[in-house]
Amino acid sequence: xxxxYFKLNTITEMHEAYGLKKPKNPxxxxxxxxxxxxxxxxxxxxxxxxxxxxxxxxxxxxxxYGRNTYDFxxxxxxxxxxxxxxxxxxxxxxxxxxxxxFFHPELIRNTFLGxxxxxxxxxxxxxxxxxxxxxxxxxxxxxxxxxxxxxxHERIDKHSNRVIVSSLELLLNLSTRFYERQxxxxxxxxxxxxxxxxxxxxxxxxxxxYKRVGLPTVGYLAxxxxxxxxxxxxxxxxxxxxxxxxxxxxxxxxxxxxxxxxSKLTVSEIAYDLGFEYxxxxxxxxxxxxxxxxxxxxxxx
Numbered sequence: 001x002x003x004x005y006f007k008l009n010t011i012t013e014m015h016e017a018y019g020l021k022k023p024k025n026p027x028x029x030x031x032x033x034x035x036x037x038x039x040x041x042x043x044x045x046x047x048x049x050x051x052x053x054x055x056x057x058x059x060x061x062x063x064x065y066g067r068n069t070y071d072f073x074x075x076x077x078x079x080x081x082x083x084x085x086x087x088x089x090x091x092x093x094x095x096x097x098x099x100x101x102f103f104h105p106e107l108i109r110n111t112f113l114g115x116x117x118x119x120x121x122x123x124x125x126x127x128x129x130x131x132x133x134x135x136x137x138x139x140x141x142x143x144x145x146x147x148x149x150x151x152x153h154e155r156i157d158k159h160s161n162r163v164i165v166s167s168l169e170l171l172l173n174l175s176t177r178f179y180e181r182q183x184x185x186x187x188x189x190x191x192x193x194x195x196x197x198x199x200x201x202x203x204x205x206x207x208x209x210y211k212r213v214g215l216p217t218v219g220y221l222a223x224x225x226x227x228x229x230x231x232x233x234x235x236x237x238x239x240x241x242x243x244x245x246x247x248x249x250x251x252x253x254x255x256x257x258x259x260x261x262x263s264k265l266t267v268s269e270i271a272y273d274l275g276f277e278y279x280x281x282x283x284x285x286x287x288x289x290x291x292x293x294x295x296x297x298x299x300x301x
Contacts, residue, residue: 009050011102025152027107028164030145033057033098046085051105052123053080054171056133056141057098075133077141077175081123099145103168107161113169120172122179124230137178144171183238190239193225197236197244200224201251215252215275218244253289256282260298267294 008014011029015022023029033055056077080086082105108114117123122131133141147167151160183190204216221244222229233244242250252274259270271282286294 006045007048007050011051011104014049014051014102025160025164026104028101028103028148028152030149030152031100031102033096033100048083048085049080049102050082052082052103053100054078055098055100056138056145057096057100075135075138077131077133077178078127079120079123079125079131079175099142101145101148108165108168111165113165113172120176121230121234122175124228126228126231128226129228129231131175131179132182133178137174140174141171144168144174179234180238183235187239190235193227193232193235194239196225197221197232197247198251201248205255213275214277216248218248221248249285249289252282253286256286256294257297260294261301270294 008017011023011026015029018031020031054077056075058075105114108117122129144167148164148171151164151167200221201216204220218229218233222232225232227235229244236247237243240247256270256274259265259273260267263270265273267283268279271279274282276282283294286297290297292300
């Protein structure tokens with residue numbers, strides 16, 4: 001695969017790349033997957049979009065994202081944010097059903113949606129963490145797409161952008177709901193992941209390596225369970241009410257309590273022993289989680 005990146009800066013450039021007519025709205029476009037034709041010259045090239053990408057597809061289209069490959073089953077949604085890298089590695093073996101929605105950040109720049117986009121964590125999920133939809137959920141999402149498509153092609157007036165953005169916000173909020181349903185339906189698997197996370201933290205401190213690398217990170221735990229950092233945090237939050245970072249901090253506090261009560265190490269020595277670069281950061285975290293300073297906890301117990 002070539003190391004050269006091809007950047008598509010606008011929706012119009014994307015249309016030109018696909019051999020499509022100029023978009024009706026330069027900030028948003030919906031592509032019917034039945035019209036999607038992969039060209040030989042596209043294969044194995046790396047692309048970076050400057051816009052958001054949302055798709056609902058029913059079969060593999062040979063799309064790689066990061067180090068992973070999309071392998072679509074019926075009703076799978078995927079999301080990409082501006083700046084993420086993808087490539088097309090093969091031609092589809094059959095006709096793909098579904099759609100791709102592209103929209104530029106400028107579309108939502110001065111809207112409420114623009115201020116909350118970073119809350120939709122699924123734009124940072126890996127491909128194997130895509131959203132699997134029931135038939136009813138697919139129909140609900142597709143209703144939003146129909147409204148947006150009608151506004152783009154049939155109802156262009158002073159209200160169009162507002163209707164498009166509000167429909168887009170509804171689509172993203174529905175996707176959030178469906179992701180939470182997906183977390184719940186995989187609860188037994190999630191409990192296994194929680195167990196691996198807890199054991200990974202124990203293993204981290206059973207090795208001397210932590211003194212060299214510092215504190216355990218969400219990325220470290222995510223690699224242990226083969227998930228993205230965002231997906232792991234959302235999964236744990238749904239399962240336990242606490243994010244991956246909170247799990248790490250609570251583990252550190254419990255470990256610190258044991259050391260405080262069973263050693264004569266100073267608070268600073270305990271902080272450095274746990275991997276904190278600055279002891280005041282340890283003390284602040286400990287007080288937030290327990291309501292008292294490490295020194296006070298030791299004296300009271």
